[in-house]
Amino acid sequence: MPSPFRYTTPSPPRSATGRVAGVYAQLADDFGIERAATFVVLSPAPGLMASAWALMRESLIAGEGSRTGKELAALGVSVANRCPFCVDAHTMLLHATGDHRLAETVARGDTPADEEHARVLAWGGATRTPGALELAPYPFPVAHAPAYIGTALSFHFINRVVSALLTESLLPGNAQRFRAVRSLAGRSVARTVRRRPAPGAGLELLDDPGPGPDWARGTTVGPAYAALRAAATEGEGLLDEADRILVRETLRDWDGSHPPLAWDGLPDRSRPGARLALLAALAPYRITDEDVTAWRKPIHTDHCLVHLVAYGAFAAVDRIESALPVRTAEETS
Structure with missing residues (x-):
């Protein structure tokens, strides 16, 4: 069976x-997919x-609000980011929630008939664009924010x-493109998906991370x-200061758009670390074998590559998070 891993060889x-x-162990108990390639990589x-x-578990799986709504938000994000692997995954997980009609509606690229569902899906997609008008008001209760x-x-x-690091095929041969396969795959994890475990188990795997941002207070x-x-x-330690500055300045000015093919601000392969980090942030689907080969020297292990990609990816997350219009329950009471 072909490996889903493009540039790394994770241990079994x-x-x-x-x-x-x-x-x-927690993936098996709370997600229903013990060896999810998303985390194996x-x-x-x-x-x-x-x-x-931990972030996925405590928000999508154990967090407040309906699993259907949060799957729609994640699907909207994945469509906006042009990630077919994740689009297919969330479509199947919508089948797992039991809303098969909704799952097939979004699989066709259509707008959900339910207005609330449509608003949550649109909100998820809008989060890619810092300051987008669609981000407020929330299409869900403030307590669930x-x-x-x-x-x-x-x-x-x-x-x-x-x-950046996986192939686009969620299942061998892209079998998830067939409705019957999507439905069957969803049903196989339905019992787990429809159960909301208690919050907190994900934090047991972490080292004293601190309280986090105000929007998630408490x-x-x-x-x-x-x-x-x-x-x-x-991962920023894998770049020199000039490359770190380039990444910060590029993300500071980013408006959420997908870079054009002729991306003037993208360094060539003479600065391979900065190039990989910026592609990971704004257009990870355009990372090529040549990009990875140009950067990867004998000292660069899989650990290094994963951290460099994560650094670029989180640079985009940080830009998105900093521009979110945040409301708390206290502000609306």
Whole structure:
């Protein structure tokens, strides 16, 4: 069977120990897919893997609000980021929630008939654009905002990692393109998806991450987000100061658009680290074998590559998060 991993060779999950084994155990219990390639690809960097999982678990899976709504938000994010792997995954997970008609509506690219569903899907897509008008008011209760925002930011990160480091095929032969396969795959994890586990287990895999941002105050989403920020930012050590400045300045001015093919601000392969980081941030689906080969020297392990991609991916997440219009329950009471 062809490997889904483009540039890394993760260790088999059965050989995992420590924190990585803990993530696989929680994936099996709370996500229903123990060896999800989305997280296996991060396993060369255990702290990064654990924090990415914790943010997804504490927001999408254990956070407040309906799983259907949060899957729609994640789907909107994935469509906006042009991540077919994640679009297909969330379509199947919508089948798992039991709303098969909704799943097939979005699979066709149509707008959900239910106005609330349509607004949540549009909100998710709008999060890619800093300051977008569609981001306010929330299409969900303010009390559920930490979980919805955490879900959106989680998948802004995951989409970029997936597009950079995995193939586009969710299932062998793109079998998920068939309606019967989508439905069957969803039903296989339906029991897990329809159960909302208690918050907090994801944080047990982290090292004292801190409380996190104000929009997630008092929830387990906040520390998980803080942990992912810290773990992803470690990748900046793989770049020199000039390259770090280029990444920061490019993201500071980013308006959410997809870069043109003739991207004047993208360095050539003589600055391969900056090139990879910026592609991971804004157009990860355009990373090529030549881009990775130009950067990867004998000293660069899978751990290094995963961290460099994560650094670029989180640079985009950070720009998105900083521009979100945030409302708290206290402000509306």
